[in-house]
Amino acid sequence: MVIMSSVICDTPTLAERYDKISNSQFEHGKLLVEELDIKKGDYILDIGCGTGRLAEYISEIIGNKGRIYSIDPAEYRIQVAQKKIKGKSLPNISFEVGRGEDLSCFADNSFDTVVMNVVFGWITDKKTTLAEVYRVLKPNGLVGITTSSKGLPGPLMVITDELLKREPYASQVNANIDSGKSITADELLQLLINAGFSDINLKLRRTYIHYKDPGDIIEFTEASHFGNYLNHVPVHLRDAYRSEYITELEKRQTAEGIESVWNMLHVITKKPQGNAY
């Protein structure tokens, strides 16, 4: 059984930090929004909105006649998002604690578009979430998903995968604890097909990221994993693991920093007008 990451591990500091360092996630979100062709007056649901950077960006596109509902189970991230819009005149946006698996507060056929940016890998019950997304979308409504993939690791994931094959980690790490890269492209396609979506357009986007140094990479990962970083490594091995990881990262250090690549799956798919089968 795979044990999923928990938002209970998040802290106010990690949430605040995520808001500042999540430029690469934000850039993927903006590309997704462009492909979704979001327009003035649209009704949007942002699932796993984090600290709300993308939702705020979308709220400007949809204007006052549109509406964006943004949910995330991590309370501290929702608090950051709410604080940022306080005092601004943004009547078309809201942030509430909630998860993809339970969209019962939203009516059937109510959204033009559902967005899940760098979220899907973290969702525990992906099948239920897609069934809920299908229900709340209007016919011909679109879903946009970006997610890292289990089968296509970037260079940093390759380093961690290699490290975990070394002893003492290999025999002690809990392989059943997932770390947010829990789905392959094929699995994602199968889930979307089973949920009834049609016109599935999947592409792999490769983006280059430059980190200042190993500490920068660890800070980024801790904030992006909402407190679940190294959960799969037993507590007594974490310091040793961290220092071996830093040694490996230092080998990649150049005057410009450490370059990495993100292999991100981008999916746009549609709820058909009639039955997809």
Ligand SMILES: C[S@@+](CC[C@H](N)C(=O)[O-])C[C@H]1O[C@@H](n2cnc3c(N)ncnc32)[C@H](O)[C@@H]1O
């Ligand atoms: C890497 S962050 C992405 C945040 C945001 N979408 C962005 O573009 O920056 C992943 C988010 O997924 C959220 N998450 C985890 N489990 C979830 C679930 N079951 N339903 C919805 N969101 C979830 C986390 O709380 C976290 O804020």
